[in-house]
Amino acid sequence: MADTMRGVYTNLTEIRRNVFSNVAKIAYDMKEDDEKTTRRKIRDLPYEIIPGDVATYRESVFLERAIVEQRIRLAMGLPLQGVDKRESLTDGLADASVPETYYEPPLVNVIKFACNACADNTYRVTDACQGCLAHPCREICPKGAISFKDKKAYIDQEKCIHCGMCFNTCPYHAIQHQVRPCADACGMHAIGSDEHGRAQIDYEKCVSCGQCLINCPFGAIADKSQIFQVIQAINRGDEVIAEVAPAFVGQFGGKGNVDKLRQAFTMLGFSGMEEVAVGADLCTVQEAEDFMEEVPEKIPFMGTSCCPAWSVMAKTEFPQYAECISMALTPMTLTARLLRQQHPNAKIVFVGPCSAKKLEAMRKSVRSEVDFVLTFEEMMGMMKARGIDEYTKLEGEGSSDFEVASADGRGFAVAGGVANAVVNAIKVMDPEREVNVVNAEGLENCRKMMKDAVKGKYPGYLLEGMACPGGCVAGAGTLQSINKTAAAVKRYSKKSPHANATENTFRDKIPSLEREEDGK
Template sequence: MSLKGIFTTIDKVRRDVFTEVAKFAYEGEDYNDLEQIPFNIIPGEIASHRESIFLERAIVGERVRLAMGLPLRKVSEHAALSTGIDEETVANTIYKPPFVNIIKFACNSCPDNKYFTTDICRGCLASPCIEVCPKNAVSMVNGKSFIDQEKCIKCGRCKSVCPYGAIAKLERPCAKACGMDAIGSDKYGRASIDYEKCVSCGVCMSSCPFGAIADKTQIFQLINEIKSGGKVIAEIAPAFVGQFGPKVTPSKLRAALLELGFYDVVEVAIGADLCTIEEAEDFMSKVPEKLDFMATSCCPAWSVMAKKQFPEFKENISMAMTPMVFTARFIKQRFPDTKVVFIGPCVAKKSEATRKSVKSHVDYVLTYEEVMGMFEAKNINLEEIEPSDKMNYGTGAGRGFAVSGGVAAAVADVIKKHHPEMDVKIDSADGLKECKNMLMLAKAGKRNGYLLEGMACPGGCVAGTGTIQPVKKSTANVNTYKKNAEIQFADESKYADLLEKMDDSWFDNWHIEKQI
């Protein structure tokens, strides 16, 4: 279960860290001053949530390091909070893996995949839990059902037959949420990530109730870029609508970003429209003559998962650039001397930005939460700021990419518009486990002729780890913004002709890398 949409103590600490790191980037000069940040966030002498205030501050300290783009410190060795910071680190604009990290001493070593009898048990005469257990692991102790963990094989039969629902299955929340089965346990029972399996979707971060998982950010590096006087253009993903509060209109958000020092703000919906057009053309030219089905490419975590676990479908994943890259390419064609920062809901985009064919176009990736820390650090009142010109670049189709099903619907609409006789069959899945199931159906030949859409985050991009608002509210906001767009079809975008103007060799390089 994701904790997205519920503002918890973890969210407060997380956002306080972003704000403090942003303040340090704006005002600080001495890296030793970083040592003060945990005390600013966790003041006083008595712990509020853990057994020791020193532990609380130590965890915040590691979050500060990650927010500076630095790796975690080794628990077994002494090191100052600023250890590892040098001129190269400050100037580095590319993330270094791992992107998603577990702060070991914040982990509660949660039991994983175990069955326990709760106090709800009535000690019933029928005792079906005892009768169905194939290993005699269940017995009556003091009038209550008891499960011997040494004998239990975790089959779950006892749970399924209990008339009172008194038997609970305990799972590590982060492992349960991980659609890649990438989370296991170290020798101390703490969570660990198998980075060969991990696709950096960040869903585990939203599911850990102890706040033990955090990602790296580029807040510090981006602010230094802006302070240096360089031109930085923000490209903002479609899920932004309503993220910063119900009264913060797109025009106010644009004004606030300009106030932070951005040179301009562009909707990623532009790139989504271009992605739609290219995927529609690919589908029409390849399915079913060359490919049994085609899958969309805009979610990097989904496409990496598909290629890792279903390598036979490598060619079926669309070769179209993602909206982030399309938009960045568009910006750098027009303003070649600028830096581009993608602002969105997604942790996986941080990984995507390190690809050889992407990093020369996307210089920084920040989430909405991280940008909110910049607003807080500069005391910018988003609700009261004077609105700027409208962000009126994207079509309704491009804006709809933010919600589950929106990508496939946009592509299908373009196909049907030009070929109304075509029956475009669609299947979409959100959450990597559901995405796997969809591909299993494709493997069985049950999705031939289909356009498949995969999203790593349950609910789509509006449910990304870096979002601020509840998923249902965000979905409604995006749908309204989509409906109010002046143009609805992607192929009617005034930027549609950019596809013909982009350099062919650049596309070839992109396609080659996407196939590896």
């Protein structure tokens, strides 16, 4: 499904970002406020976001506030309230106020009373029907579900088997195929309906790609945030370091001035900020070496590892080929391990476009390195809470512990960028070797790519999978349109003095990082 709402600032966008910024402000104020004041501010927040007594978006202002209350709780990392029992908005606040708190699953949640109970996979006749003489829709229907009433086609939903033959044969395109937007966006087919027709997520299938979050026009699906816990760590005086994904360019304005962004993070209370593109360079070298050693002698093809939603889908649905998905550590993890070498007691926060990274950070082998994950949208909430509306006006102070990432490492954010980086690295290491590549965007297309690979269509190939159409720049937590961000990332990549990952001297640290993994 095309992401039709991305880059369009809607009422839903405004509410979502108001929740993030206000929750962040309350969290920062907790350094000075007592618990009673904090609870009062949280209870007052729905009335500040939805003021007055006249409904603007829904049938009732009370419903609007109830939905906002649920979003506030999720933004604090708390579970949804039960609607069938008396429960306060601030219940669980003490648990949320501890920096070490990690949210309890599920990560992605359906706010049931916000759901529109959209029809899913139904065929309906529109006013475009001309009641034509041929009646091809009726004639082709295998179940006799179509009749004519008042010279218009009518589909009996009890008989319809949703085959779509009428949809495809109508010469006026008068039959509409109606699907639930969230389910249509879910490449895992993890969204169905409960007994009331409302969206329901099958968490056994869900990989937290977040596409449902951004494709529900009613804002009924949201994931949990760690804004509250990150700010508690900052308030406590911990050393908190941000590692920012390559897709950051242009997200907060500007054209990729890292020093200005680093200063903005310092103003938020972070001790430092580094680019994950350095970890992308290390990941590139690992995958290039693994590919040259294993394909096709040990495995028939190799899939990239950096997108957690794609790799989990591939390993889960094709378990017999799980070893064909690269075991290289992801850029997020590699960057965190570099930081941990130099700052062993720091809290490390990954800031990026992806909700699936929140689940990746919960894995036991990664949790000890990445303490928190925030999306760009959540980070914008923190900036707004501290009055940093446009970081491009800053002077640009700050320094980095890392070497500048390569152009290829920075290009990881755009579809095709990972495979391109690996191929370029292999060209340096083994100039005579030819590497064939195929890439897929969106989990439906990733699944098709894997099916073809399993059938032998891609012998010796490098497979790049990206759960989000367009790559990381299309992640659920981004702020800008996909095309705008992709162009900004490509411009920024060209500014690097290093062309590809093999030129980064940090690649020498890979063995030590691998030994650290082996020892865990």
